[in-house]
Amino acid sequence: SLCVVAPVKFMKSVPGTALVEMGDEYAVDRAITHLNSIKVFGKRLNVCVSKQHAVIPSQVFELEDGSCSYKDFAMTRNNRFSSAGQASKNIIQPPSAVLHFYNVPPCISQDHLLRVPSSKTISGLLEFDSKTEAVEVLTVINHYQIRIPNGSNPYTLKLCFSTSSHL
Secondary structure (H helix, E strand, O other), X not given: OOOOEEEEEEOOOOOOOEEEEEOOHHHHHHXXXXXXXXXXXXXXXXXXXXXXXXXXXXXXXXXXXXXXXXXXXXXXXXXXXXXXXXXXXXXXXXXXXXXXXXXXXXXXXXXXXXXXXXXXXXXXXXXXXXXXXXXXXXXXXXXXXXXXXXXXXXXXXXXXEOOOOOO
16 A cells, blocks of 8 residues: 655645545545644645545646746655655655654754764654644654755655654
8 A cells, every 4th residue: 555645736726725536445535534633834734535535736827925836746755655765765644743863964063962973874763842842843754955165965854753652
């Protein structure tokens, strides 16, 4: 079972609503179970099964931030579920106040993260005051590109919900 998010389309006729096509019905069930009624930026998500069986890129328009209302994420580099092999490495966790971070350069500020000199990247856990705060942080900075001086390629910060409930 793949939890891949493929096409996503925001609807012009129903502002604040998007259609998200998942890999299979089990992924849809998990998304509903884990994300329905989660509070994000002061609003509750309402996640439910759509009457449509596929997301079709019709009526594409520009969103308020200038981005396109339709995007297919199936083959993007940051999709952690694009193959059965990749999907098997992921643990599906419900939202919690603890996030697991990884792929962070070891030269990142010691004020924020512990430096591990023998590693190419570091990973660890971040605990927030609430599940809502952790969801918002993940929403905003997951896949953020961390550039380091004299570095050829940026590090892509990766966040996911942790199996730990507290640090």
